[in-house]
Amino acid sequence: MTPSNQPAKVADAPPRNLADRALPAPFLPYARLARLDRPIGWWLLLWPCWWGVALAAVAAEAAPNPWHLLLFFVGAVVMRGAGCTYNDILDRDIDANVERTRSRPIPSGQVRVNAALLFMLGLAFVGLAVVLQFNAFTVVLSCGSLAIVALYPLAKRVTDWPQVVLGFAFSWGALLGWSATFASLAAAPVLLYAGAIAWTVGYDTIYAHQDRRDDAIIGVRSTARLFASRTRLAVGIAYGLTIALFAGAIALAGGGLLSVLGLGAFAAHLAAQLARVSTDDPASCLAAFRSNRVAGWLLFAGLGSDALAAAYG
Template sequence: MFNIFGTKDTGPVADAVKRHWVDTTLPAYLRPYARLARWERPIGWWLLLWPCLWSLSMATVASGQTMPNFWYIFLFWAGAVAMRGAGCTYNDLVDRDIDDKVERTRSRPIPAGQVTPKQALLFLVLQALVGLVVLLQFNTFTIVLGASSLLVVALYPFMKRVTDWPQLFLGLAFSWGALVGWSATMGSLSAAPFLVYAGGILWTIGYDTIYAHQDKEDDALVGVRSTARLFGEKTKLALVLLYGGATVLFALAFYIAGMGWISYVGLLAGAAHLGWQMNALDIDNPDECLRLFKSNTQYGWLLFIGLLLDLWI
């Protein structure tokens, strides 16, 4: 039955976390919006948040401080949740015809009829406004820099139709926080955040290639392109190059920013984690691909803890 918000809950999304608080706690009329924003899947905002926090930690050292700005950490978290939700809502609006043809995504709120496109658009605007309020808390340079990312974000959902490298464009969008995290403290940019940005792009291509292997068969049927389809059986070799390149770029960024040896211990632990991902990967096992993709939250923690310990010790 439709409620006052004009939505209807027809059950959880097929690839969503089962029995999550979205389905057990939220009122039924809010659940479709929560699913649009992927609130039950925090991995997305974690992946958006990590480059911000890495870069913020580096900028803290470069500026001669000994403690990161915890207000900024909160703002980055709030912005990551809001803008990841907005990005997912926008992506679902653009991809609603494709999602209807893919087994894993046809139960998402828009193709399932839980939310109309107009309702989803309104929800997108509301989330973007939250992101704007967060962005306005920073210096002018960071405000302009953050707003500049919207062009890449707007292009990303269309790239899977025209190139085998949509994961590259996801990396351009998801790694933007490496620039913002630095500029929030410094009010400008330098080589170090650009190196983190470049490394983040390679890391993103790697983990999203693993994620895309879940859908490669359906993608082939509907004409969606991806690095998973491009790399195919050579995915592990591609990951060696992508993850290896990301590690080298991060190490160079740490060096330029003046980080101490403990940060490199964290980076080494992160590299070991990426090596475990590559060794465990079975590209024909969708459940394993999803598990390895989600494990990149742990990779983010390894680098961040190393950077924090370097600050404090």
């Protein structure tokens, strides 16, 4: 497919997103492959990393390390791109049969599989360069996520719980954010990691409701199909578990009032999100899913403010 007859945008990309507006036509298929036109994915990958950095700063009574925050930002963008490219290579036949995904670069013919593979390797090398900037413990710890990332695209073929596998992969940064400061782990980041997994299960269940009907036809499994009409209850339980585990992490790290206020704002946002979402309306599901970027900012602001207050108060 030539640039002149490419789809105007991928079906679930935000209208007038920066990538589609700013990049020359030859670069657009690869930007779309890396999800640069849909930035919510790397935000959701980034938040556990930044929360881990901020929680470590709370424990150390120091300001969050800006170099670490920058490294995790770059790493989240490129590794999200590499992971999505890998996923699209494996899922190209499935994507071609789902209304929301058939406009993606590989099933729509904009990018050949061999070119996508080379692009994925290039992004992975950038990610490796980022990881090597951290201490040796964090470098080794980061390798633990590779097997989970590799297995995730296959999970929806064999289990009703692929969102849990996604949570294991997407939340790994909570451990890395902490270890980047201390070169070790503790109970606090483990609770943060577990809470982020529960958060991922919640928001990705909402997201998966967009494809529920197509998935049923082609045999793809998900918690959206598993929970069905009980989704609001199930996601509410997942979000409640998230709040409880985050509260434990904050307590163990010695967090103060500002961290608690940030967690309260985060909890209120999740409650409002769940109250207004309609799982029978794909647009409502997508809007609720995207709103988790705001939820991430609320918690990070609380943790970061708490750390700054301890460091300079």
